[in-house]
Amino acid sequence: MRQSHRLSRRAALAGLAAGTGALALGGPAVVGQARPRVVVVGGGAGGGTAARYIAKDSAGAIDVTLVEPNRRFVTCFHSNLYLGGYKTIEDLSHGYETLATANGITMAHDSASAIDRDARVVRLLSGQRLSYDRLVLSPGIDLRYDSVPGWGQDHEQRMPHAWQAGPQTELLRAQLDAVPDGGVIVMIAPPNPYRCPPGPYERVSMFAARLTKARKTRCKIVIIDPKESFSKQALFEQGWERHYRGMVEWLGPKIHDGVKRVDPATLTVETGFETYKEAALVNVIPAQWAGAIARNAGLANASGYCPIDPASMRSAIDANIFIVGDACIAGDMPRSAFSANSQAKVAAMAVRGELTGSRTFPARYSNTCWSLLWDDDTIKVGGQFEPRPDKITSTAPFISQPGDSAETRRQNQAENMGWYAGLAADIFG
Ligand SMILES: Cc1cc2nc3c(=O)[nH]c(=O)nc-3n(C[C@H](O)[C@H](O)[C@H](O)COP(=O)(O)OP(=O)(O)OC[C@H]3O[C@@H](n4cnc5c(N)ncnc54)[C@H](O)[C@@H]3O)c2cc1C
Known part of the structure; x- marks a missing residue:
């Protein structure tokens, strides 16, 4: 029984409201300890962003290891544009070298095979064991082959x-x-x-x-x-x-x-x-559900996805674990790379704050999903989101209109291409 690491949503929120975060409820506080350790599982939109922001914003005060089996990441985002002939596969492919070297992140090109939540250890397929003070999970989705x-x-x-x-x-x-x-x-x-x-x-x-x-x-x-x-x-x-x-x-x-x-x-x-x-x-x-590493660790509910605290992206089940991206239940936010990136920054801030004692700010999230219909005819939907006690809630939604001018649609496509370039740089350094 993982009594000590279990955290009800009410308890988590009460802890946060009291300014104690969930430290008292979860693992021991590590402020002051030499180089607290963070392990991030999954080097995609959510995990890459979380690793980069925790390492960058703590300026080396936190030891960050990113676990990702692939040496090159091919983005699902804009993969439809490759299918349409608007992008090449090289345009979608990104290495981890800059992310690792520019930010002092240790890469473990391996798969996480299990999480021992009581011992706060991630086991890798190679047999290596990585202990953590905080764990960030962004394993994306698994397909339901049945x-x-x-x-x-x-x-x-x-x-x-x-x-x-x-x-x-x-x-x-x-x-x-x-x-x-x-x-x-x-x-x-x-x-x-x-x-x-x-x-x-x-x-x-x-x-x-x-x-x-x-x-x-x-x-x-x-x-x-x-x-x-x-x-x-x-x-x-x-x-x-x-x-x-x-x-x-x-x-x-x-x-x-x-x-x-x-x-x-x-x-x-x-x-x-x-x-x-x-x-x-x-x-x-x-059909899809959260990546197996999160489900097998007991972090998902009956939906197959992982409940989180809307204010921090902390797992509602384990106070030492943060879950971002497609694997989590993010309320009104759709499962997108834009959302994963936005959630990862909130999680990174919370992790940095509690491990180094540095200042944090209230969570704010945003998302836009552009869709290309034909040359320079792009539609979009998106909005801003805020944490509410029950879920991350949409506050300022917007959507393209059927009567948009050709110029508006062309501008949407320019935004779409600019967004991809900016996001890739934000994730992969
Ligand atoms: C066709 C298509 C088009 C899309 N277009 C857009 C778009 O235009 N805009 C947009 O914002 N989003 C788009 N998306 C959605 C976007 O790709 C995902 O929402 C986003 O990638 C989710 O990020 P993530 O970090 O949760 O997962 P991912 O980016 O998939 O990253 C998960 C990573 O975790 C790794 N992993 C999994 N299990 C383990 C393990 N046990 N150990 C170690 N590593 C592990 C995987 O190898 C993978 O690299 C699109 C998706 C599809 C399918």
């Missing part, structure tokens, strides 16, 4: 997901380029909650853009969606009508009555409404 009947990990080459970027993304584009004019593409969209709410629909736009540029305009893209509605729906549908008339068909659950079965061998998708036989391409985006 969520689409007939499809599983063995079939991800035949029916790619490309929802974790890298070889899958390149495979999906190769399959897209092999689609003949008149071919049918079927996308099985994911149920809520999942990484990047507008992502499937931007991806469809990018499929259509690449097909159009290859003069394969007789193709059809059918979206089998388990959701009644989706992010920026009216804007996407208007864009599809404007740029790709007749090419994209979205089917909600009342129409298709569920995916009954897929057959990867014959690229067949059977729904309650229709069976798509010998599709030219099937993109299965399955």
